[in-house]
Amino acid sequence: MSAQPVSSANALSRVSAGGRRPPAGRILVVEDNPELRQLSSLVLRRLGFHVDCAADGEAGWEALGIMSYDVLITDHEMPRLTGLGLIKRMRAASVNTPAILVSGRLPFAEPVLREIIGPGAALSKPFSFGEVVSEINRLLPKSRRIETGEDAPPKRATLSSA
Numbered sequence: 001m002s003a004q005p006v007s008s009a010n011a012l013s014r015v016s017a018g019g020r021r022p023p024a025g026r027i028l029v030v031e032d033n034p035e036l037r038q039l040s041s042l043v044l045r046r047l048g049f050h051v052d053c054a055a056d057g058e059a060g061w062e063a064l065g066i067m068s069y070d071v072l073i074t075d076h077e078m079p080r081l082t083g084l085g086l087i088k089r090m091r092a093a094s095v096n097t098p099a100i101l102v103s104g105r106l107p108f109a110e111p112v113l114r115e116i117i118g119p120g121a122a123l124s125k126p127f128s129f130g131e132v133v134s135e136i137n138r139l140l141p142k143s144r145r146i147e148t149g150e151d152a153p154p155k156r157a158t159l160s161s162a
Contacts, residue, residue: 024048025070025144027136028097030060030086032078040073043129047146049136057081061089069097071139072120073132076103087117098139102127 027049031037034055041051052067054060058080060072072090074083081089087099099120101113113122121135137146 024146025136025140026050026052026068027071027073028052028054028060028063028067028069030054030057030063030072030074030078030083031102032056032075036075040129040132044133044136047133049146057083057086060086064090064095064097070144071136072097072099073136074099074101076101076105084116087120091116091118100132100135100139102132 024047027044029037029040029044029051031040031053032055037053037055041053044051052063052069054063056078057074060074061081063069064072072087074086076083083101083103087101090097090099096118099117101117101120101122102125103122104125119139121138123131123135133146
């Protein structure tokens with residue numbers, strides 16, 4: 001399936017790996033802060049990932065309807081649909097894309113998040129991109145992971161299926 005623009009103007013911006021090498025994986029970044037969304041996209045793209053971006057949870061839901069992703073990275077507190085609301089909607093629709101929920105305040109204790117998110121993780125802001133890449137690599141199949149040279153485990157709440 002090829003990428004198509006979603007109906008919301010500027011809701012989905014496609015960023016390719018620039019022809020350097022095949023993408024390590026396809027990632028959807030859902031973030032309402034334009035600067036953080038752009039920075040996340042730039043860093044992940046430079047690492048070799050194919051990145052699509054959405055400005056809020058509803059736009060993220062639209063993107064998930066037209067493209068298959070290896071990992072979803074979503075902020076929690078956003079207009080129109082929260083990150084957790086997006087993940088709940090995905091799971092209700094049997095979309096099993098691993099998710100990384102990013103928030104300044106995680107809305108629930110880890111056991112509750114584990115049940116909602118399924119495969120994935122929750123990262124508290126502020127976070128480093130090293131933490132994000134470590135989580136992405138943990139969630140991707142080995143053939144799609146990238147080498148980062150970082151051996152230290154990230155500080156995170158890991159939410160793997162029990």
